[in-house]
Amino acid sequence: RKEVEQDPGPFNVPEGATVAFNCTYSNSASQSFFWYRQDCRKEPKLLMSVYSSGNEDGRFTAQLNRASQYISLLIRDSKLSDSATYLCVVNNWNYGGSQGNLIFGKGTKLSVKP
Amino acid sequence: ETGVTQSPTHLIKTRGQQVTLRCSSQSGHNTVSWYQQALGQGPQFIFQYYREEENGRGNFPPRFSGLQFPNYSSELNVNALELDDSALYLCASSLVRGGEQFFGPGTRLTVL
Numbered sequence: 037r038k039e040v041e042q043d044p045g046p047f048n049v050p051e052g053a054t055v056a057f058n059c060t061y062s063n064s065a066s067q068s069f070f071w072y073r074q075d076c077r078k079e080p081k082l083l084m085s086v087y088s089s090g091n092e093d094g095r096f097t098a099q100l101n102r103a104s105q106y107i108s109l110l111i112r113d114s115k116l117s118d119s120a121t122y123l124c125v126v127n128n129w130n131y132g133g134s135q136g137n138l139i140f141g142k143g144t145k146l147s148v149k150p
Numbered sequence: 151e152t153g154v155t156q157s158p159t160h161l162i163k164t165r166g167q168q169v170t171l172r173c174s175s176q177s178g179h180n181t182v183s184w185y186q187q188a189l190g191q192g193p194q195f196i197f198q199y200y201r202e203e204e205n206g207r208g209n210f211p212p213r214f215s216g217l218q219f220p221n222y223s224s225e226l227n228v229n230a231l232e233l234d235d236s237a238l239y240l241c242a243s244s245l246v247r248g249g250e251q252f253f254g255p256g257t258r259l260t261v262l
Binding site: 040068070078081085123127137142143 | 190191238
């Protein structure tokens with residue numbers, strides 16, 4: 037089983053649509069979770085951290101379910117500018133440990149059409 | 151505040167050559183991580199440096215090596231280049247280990 041798994045898509049949606057991405061992770065000891073956005077041939081950019089209580093930033097809502105080892109991202113009222121690849125990311129670092137790397141899924145491609 | 155910068159932006163090498171990639175971390179960030187991203191894949195962790203010492207390593211052979219300097223900038227060195235080393239190499243810095251990581255624009259390496 038891969039450490040972080042995502043549906044690669046592509047998701048093709050019209051402007052204004054609501055779209056949801058899901059991600060599962062294999063290490064139950066994982067400590068922190070993120071969604072990154074990556075535009076074509078650019079670097080990943082942090083979209084939002086994901087907390088157990090769930091968090092919202094404008095049109096974006098992230099949820100974490102530790103029991104199911106599942107992370108989600110909901111985008112409401114999609115804009116053309118939301119077209120990108122969305123990367124689910126897990127950090128297994130824990131205080132007292134020595135390694136603090138990010139583990140990326142392969143990404144889910146979103147294309148928002150007019 | 152200056153973000154993470156990397157140089158060069160693009161590089162073309164031939165098999166067997168050696169390459170050095172450079173990264174300047176964001177101001178105040180003492181932790182630098184390097185990732186390799188092949189086409190169509192998510193970034194793969196190479197190694198991380200914290201206060202000039204290697205702080206973890208991914209599944210990459212020893213010909214991938216690195217350094218971190220007192221100003222927290224970093225280098226990635228790859229010896230004996232192979233065709234499969236062609237990828238986007240990303241550097242990320244963070245304020246603390248385990249914290250949010252911010253990426254530079256990357257160096258696109260092509261090995262012919």
